[in-house]
Amino acid sequence: MKIGLVGLGKMGRNLALNMHDNKFDVVVYNRNSEKTKEFIEKGIEGAFTYKELIDKLDDKRKIVWIMVPSGHAVDTVISQIKPFLRKGDLVIDGGNSKYTDTIKRGKMLKTDGIHYMDVGTSGGTNGARNGACMMIGGEKSDYEELKTMFEAVCVTDGQMYLGKNGSGHFVKMIHNGVEYGMMQAIAEGFEILEASDFELDNYDVSKVWSNGSIIESYLMSTANKAFSKNKKLEGIVDEIDSSGEGLWTVEEALKLKLPSYVITASLMKRFESKQNERFSNKVVAALRNEFGGHKIYKK
DSSP, X not given: OEEEEEXXXXXXXXXXXXXXXXXXXXXXXOSSHHHHHHHHHTTOEEOSSHHHHHHTSOSSOOEEEEOSOSSHHHHHHHHHHGGGOOXXXXXXXXXXXXXXXXXXXXXXXXXXXXXXXXXXXXXXXXXXXXXXXXXXXXXXXXXXXXXXXXXXXXXXXXXXXXESTTXXXXXXXXXXXXXXHHHHXXXXXXXXXXXXXXXXXXXXXXXXXXXXXXXXXXXXXXXXHHHHHOTTOTTBOOOOOOOSHHHHHHHHHXXXXXXXXXXXXXXXXXXXXXXXXXXXXXXXXXXXHHHHOOOOOBO
């Protein structure tokens, strides 16, 4: 099995290295050829055009894994690789695409007999490198063919086939909505601690909360890591970007007429962060930087 991976950003480059470490053949492509050259220097096969990439894949079946930002970038890549694909080939979208877009893309490719799989990927940059969590949608037969690879690049029990096209990205969308709410709760807790009369050390609190407490979690240990670098989060602008999944989750809840108070409030908080300075916003910004490498804007 040989996989062509398109996109060597924060997640794509780490996933490619993860695959390589686990003895899977991977051929990488990035529109910035310098990044491709870096991988070739590491002993990983690279390509500088889409035709070259796909020519280097197995003749029996071409498998192309896309790791680019959601939206127009995904459509662009698909349109550029499609002329080189044949009936039975497989395209995988491992980014944070909106599930409705995934369903449309799957139907479009199916008209030419090309298979499509959506893989919602969690765990941040460290997960992509050392063991991710993947939520997978598409045809069951495609999943079974790739199951060994999914198991290898994910943590134990960290990959799951969920159903037809769109299900993987749908579950990842809701996952990110839940993540919004959890991060906001952590941030508000630390804001209350910061405003109290006690002389508390945020690093110490996050450390004890990360060991045996009910709220022990990956996010709490991430907070501890952030506070180890900057206990007061000084110099971090309290603006929190919203990459889309939280909004899509709220829109889905509205469509289904289901209340989602916490997720909606956390989304509104991100919008509000563009206007008001709050310590809680700095906590969320620091968390996002630690697990996802999201930029922290310095004053």
